[in-house]
Amino acid sequence: MLKNRVKELRARNNFTQSDLGKLVGVTRQTIAFIEKGEFSPSITLALKLSKELKEPLEQIFWLEEEIR
Amino acid sequence: MLKNRVKELRARNNFTQSDLGKLVGVTRQTIAFIEKGEFSPSITLALKLSKELKEPLEQIFWLEEEIR
DNA sequence: TTATAATGTAATGTATACTTAACATTTTGT
DNA sequence: ACAAAATGTTAAGTATACATTACATTATAA
Numbered sequence: 001m002l003k004n005r006v007k008e009l010r011a012r013n014n015f016t017q018s019d020l021g022k023l024v025g026v027t028r029q030t031i032a033f034i035e036k037g038e039f040s041p042s043i044t045l046a047l048k049l050s051k052e053l054k055e056p057l058e059q060i061f062w063l064e065e066e067i068r
Numbered sequence: 069m070l071k072n073r074v075k076e077l078r079a080r081n082n083f084t085q086s087d088l089g090k091l092v093g094v095t096r097q098t099i100a101f102i103e104k105g106e107f108s109p110s111i112t113l114a115l116k117l118s119k120e121l122k123e124p125l126e127q128i129f130w131l132e133e134e135i136r
Numbered sequence: 137t138t139a140t141a142a143t144g145t146a147a148t149g150t151a152t153a154c155t156t157a158a159c160a161t162t163t164t165g166t
Numbered sequence: 167a168c169a170a171a172a173t174g175t176t177a178a179g180t181a182t183a184c185a186t187t188a189c190a191t192t193a194t195a196a
Contacts, residue, residue: 002111002112002115016141016142016143017142017143018141018142018143026184026185027184027185027186028142028143029144029145029184029185029186030183030184030185032143032144032145033183033184036144036145039182039183039184040110040111040112040182040183041110041111041183041184042108042109042110042111042152042153042183042184043070043108043109043110043111043114043125043129044070044108044131045183045184046111046114047070047129047130047131048131056126057111057125057126058124058125058126061111061115062115063112063115063116084171084172084173085172085173086171086172094154094155095154095155095156096172096173097154097155097156097174097175098153098154098155100173100174100175101153101154104174104175107152107153107154108152108153109153109154110153110154110182110183113153113154
């Protein structure tokens, strides 16, 4: 399962969802969906987020094993 | 524009496209498309590729400016 | 307190990632 | 040289990322 720290890092940079969306070229709803973990963005978008959030990719997105 | 080193790293690991596809859970055609740069995989798939190719994500995929 | 900005969320539509199937060409091993 | 494996490639279908619109709720600032 894919986890991420976008919400935390966005807050740290004082960006609103709209701000970040504009910076990376998507809508604020797309940012909201990503923060909720509702889908797995393309690596292109993930790389743009990494740049704007000033954090390495692997420290923003990572895979976590499912518990069963 | 998204660039990648999947083909090179797959060869280095002696994987066929089918091998790598099975390891990460996609078809060999999907691997072929990625190697050709025809689409931008999800970060979930990219993370799996990074694991199997034993290389950090940013050293497999990166964004390059367009020349105009 | 009241207006405004920011966020949550849901519905519907579009673009594109990914699958399946098929066949041709190239490479590899015997 | 020959067979088998690997790769190139294309078409058509499905799943999902992302857009757009809309409205409700929560946070922030005057």
